[in-house]
Structures are given as C-alpha cells and as structure tokens.
Amino acid sequence: MSGKLADELAAIRERAEQITETHPIEDCDLDGETCTGHDAQRLVAALEAVLALHHPEDRGRVLPCCAFCCTEDECVAWPDCPEVEAITRALTDAQP
Numbered sequence: 650m651s652g653k654l655a656d657e658l659a660a661i662r663e664r665a666e667q668i669t670e671t672h673p674i675e676d677c678d679l680d681g682e683t684c685t686g687h688d689a690q691r692l693v694a695a696l697e698a699v700l701a702l703h704h705p706e707d708r709g710r711v712l713p714c715c716a717f718c719c720t721e722d723e724c725v726a727w728p729d730c731p732e733v734e735a736i737t738r739a740l741t742d743a744q745p
Contacts, residue, residue: 664689696736703730
C-alpha cells in the first residue's frame, strides 16, 4: 500500500474514532442505522481486507507481482495492480 493511501486510511480511521469514541456500536442505533463514524470504520476495514489480498509478492521475476492478480501465465507488476490503483485514485486523487 502506498504511503498516500495508508495515510488517507489512517486519517479516515482517526476521524471515525472521534465520532465513535463516545459510544460503542451496540449503543449506536439511528432508526436501524449506524452513525457515519461506525460506517466509516466498517468501510476502512473492508478496504484493508481487499488491499491485504493485493500485496507485493516475490515470484522470482524482475519486479514483485501482485499476489492476487498474478497467474502462472501473467504477472501484474507491483504496484501496477489495477485494484490498488483504483482505490488509491478514489481516496487520494493520486497515483500509488
């Protein structure tokens, strides 16, 4: 994960914690919905789960490959993984 992306996810998590520090998720009920802080925490956790799959892996090639995108026949060089690039652009408006 690029520094910009990691920094942005940390900042989102920190802002969410400012909202949620006063109440646990069990006490958070807005007509059947959770607050934006708890929503943000769940979204960050989901993104981190996706990004955990798309990590650099040494497969004996010139560049590390994306562990999730690479196959025996095709290497998607790290950090050129399209999923990581799309997430990075969406959250930071920048390239990884």
